[in-house]
Amino acid sequence: MPFNFLVDLEQLSGVLLAVVAIVAATLTALWIALIIWTYRDMKSRSRDPFAQIMAALVVAILNIPGLLVYLILRPQETLAEQYERALEEEALLQEIEGKSVCPGCGSPIKQDWRLCPYCHTKLKKPCEACSELLELSWTVCPYCEAPQIDAARRANPRRSGREQAPHPHEQAVSSLE
Secondary structure, three states, rough: OOOHHHHHHHHHHHHHHHHHHHHHHHHHHHHHHHHHHHHHHHHHOOOOOHHHHHHHHEEEEEHHHHHHHHHOOOOOOHHHHHHHHHHHHHHHHHHHOOOEEEEOOEEEEOOOEEEEEOOOEEEEEEEEOOOOOOOOOOOOOOOOOOOOOOOHHHOOOOEOOOOOOOOOHHHHHHHOO
């Protein structure tokens, strides 16, 4: 009987050794994975190589408590999020500044241009009465209050043999005269 007991003890120690080896390998793999994750995460949040290495070292030395320290102290935004926020802020500033761009090609234009010099899109039209530059959709000049007759109505005042009805603003202006 003592011989069987020794064989069982050897088998048990072999199984126990295998279990300990598997657990140790798993914990070592987890520890290495935490170090790599910390390094990559810090690399996405900072361009400073010293900070990247220090974060990985803190996790390598302190393990789980080091990861908790890193999670508390790490920068809130990634570099990509910082870049997106900067682009949004720049777009808002451009809207506030009112930089004009051509609706045809998107090139920068000046407020007093009638035509885009890049794609030749018509940008503004002169007032028929005072020659101030007007937006293309305006039907009345805000400077002299003169109604604006578009080129199509000026070229063909009659449509299908009958006269075109005047614009409501034109009726109001003509009734004042």
